[in-house]
Amino acid sequence: MEKSDKYRAPALDKGLDILELLANSAGGLNQAEIAKALDRTTNENYRMLDTLVRRGYVTRTPEGDRYMLSLKLLVLANQHPPRRRVLDIAEPLMRALCLEAEQSAQLAQWQDGDIVIVSSYSAPGNWRQSLRTGSIIGLYNTGSGRVLAAFQSPDQQLQMIRGHQLVKGEEALEEAAFIADLAKLRAKGCAVEASGTVRGTTNISFPILDPSGSAIAALTCPYIERIDNYPAPDLKDVTEIMRKAAAEIGRQIAGA
CATH class of the missing domain: 1.10.10.10 (Winged helix-like DNA-binding domain superfamily/Winged helix DNA-binding domain)
Structure with missing residues (x-):
């Protein structure tokens, strides 16, 4: 049985x-x-x-x-605030993935036209790159923003694009071309791409999905490659660690 x-x-x-x-x-x-x-x-x-x-x-x-x-x-459901619930589930898993991947990790959400870092953990050891909790980042030029927009219904996607407030250094992209790019990202399931804001960093971003398949948050690692003899997890290893963490956060939130 x-x-x-x-x-x-x-x-x-x-x-x-x-x-x-x-x-x-x-x-x-x-x-x-x-x-x-x-x-x-x-x-x-x-x-x-x-x-x-x-x-x-x-x-x-x-x-x-x-x-x-x-x-x-x-x-x-409203007696347990949704944002607090997401953080209660995500943060222990984020701490664990930072230790395993030896990289930093951050969680971003859409809030009234902004992409906001709602939680952030730095990598262990001497070398780290991370954003402060509360930072507001771009929609067009960040893995977190692009993943959050990619995993939305068409109507919600348009609302995000048209309601987004550009941050310093960010440039808006032509709407149709951006939507087409988001469709490719969604088909891939994640973003693993060079940072659009700094050199030498690869953003690894996965969506945290609700039961309908929409992203309620984006889990991102600003991956820094070690070039010395230290045997740190490589890009492929860290991507898999991130995938598993995002899936587990989503499983606990969605209950399935």
Whole structure:
């Protein structure tokens, strides 16, 4: 028997199935429709629906024959601020990746027209390059900015481009050409490219994805190559370390 099967909670599965179904139904569903959609009998769902209504996660329409998702789940989610949640998950993994990769790492998010460094850790040892937390960086000329824009819906992408406030030294690119470049970056899955702001640095940037596949943050390493005899992880090794860290942060945030 698989471990995941051994510890399953069938009643909880049924309740979550109902919540997920109702979340995708704007007008609500009656018991027969819920039973049909979940391939269960109305009797199987009755007690679960009754409990969800009693606990306030589901409400009945005024007529009483249809069920709709309430806003209680949203209230619960808002009790734990999203940005703090991202940092709580990301920062321990960022510290670990800096030690393993022997490089610095930073986390960037989109905030009201700016690309903001919300967390930053320096590499261990003598050699390091990192941005201060709170720094505002470019959209067009940074791996973080480009990755954040690449992994968005077309509408959100346009909002970011048109709402972005240029920083010192940054030049805007022609919109159509930039969008085409972002599509290539998205297909690749990450950015591994020479820094657009300083020489001698390769930006390794991966998106932190939400359940819909949109980037809620960008994890970036400003990679510096060692040219002496010290056996530091190379660009390929650090890229893989970054990929795993970004995927794990996203897994913990999205729950999948």
